[in-house]
């Protein structure tokens with residue numbers, strides 16, 4: 114018997130649907146109107162009219178990945194989806210551009226910067242050395258038993274701290290190490306709070322830490338060393 118067949122009345126059904134939607138991670142805006150401090154804000158090229166449309170497409174892609182993950186589709190649906198994806202691949206392949214011109218991950222004024230590798234970080238407040246915000250890992254990031262995959266969490270920390278490490282006019286740095294401590298299960302489909310901050314900045318070395326919380330519970334924390342690149346260093 115599936116969990117849904119177990120449900121007895123309408124209240125329980127609506128609770129299950131609500132929980133399913135939460136698990137799917139749907140309804141996360143790719144754009145939002147909360148102002149963020151200059152240190153974190155918008156760097157997208159002005160006049161790039163495609164960016165909103167592209168951000169909307171990426172939001173759809175995020176939802177799609179959650180639906181794919183959650184579904185147990187019949188074989189006709191799988192075959193139809195395979196064919197559709199193949200068609201889209203063939204349409205996009207000739208549009209490939211060099212890295213510097215790609216849109217995926219380069220739309221820095223969008224929360225999530227127009228990528229799907231890690232969940233959308235919504236920065237709500239920032240200063241030169243700190244960023245605060247929220248994130249919700251959708252069903253796509255499920256590891257097992259309702260917990261976020263252990264590999265998705267450092268990826269997310271790198272996203273937040275990598276950006277903070279290079280903010281406020283600082284020259285580009287690269288992650289030298291990123292240590293993650295998993296303090297308690299990180300739940301899928303739940304709004305989590307994030308704080309990232311500078312611990313120190315000496316010479317080329319920037320040490321930053323971050324914390325991911327569900328309510329008052331610390332789910333995971335990380336420390337990263339970001340080393341400023343020398344001129345000409347790839």
Ligand SMILES: CCCCC/C=C\C/C=C\C/C=C\C/C=C\CCCC(=O)SCCNC(=O)CCNC(=O)[C@H](O)C(C)(C)COP(=O)(O)OP(=O)(O)OC[C@H]1O[C@@H](n2cnc3c(N)ncnc32)[C@H](O)[C@@H]1OP(=O)(O)O
Pocket residue numbers: 218219220221226271272273275276285286287288289290317318338340342343346
């Ligand atoms: C990152 C730029 C991205 C640009 C993208 C552009 C547009 C996209 C739009 C928006 C982007 C928005 C957000 C970005 C989101 C995420 C960013 C993620 C960033 C990354 O994900 S980036 C990929 C992973 N990353 C690597 O691919 C690094 C591979 N690696 C190296 O490239 C070198 O390894 C390097 C450069 C790190 C250092 O090399 P190096 O030769 O320049 O310097 P050296 O080795 O001398 O180290 C200097 C001092 O750091 C100490 N040190 C070094 N490593 C250490 C360690 N592990 N533990 C403890 N101490 C360490 C030394 O001990 C010495 O310390 P001291 O001076 O005290 O002796």
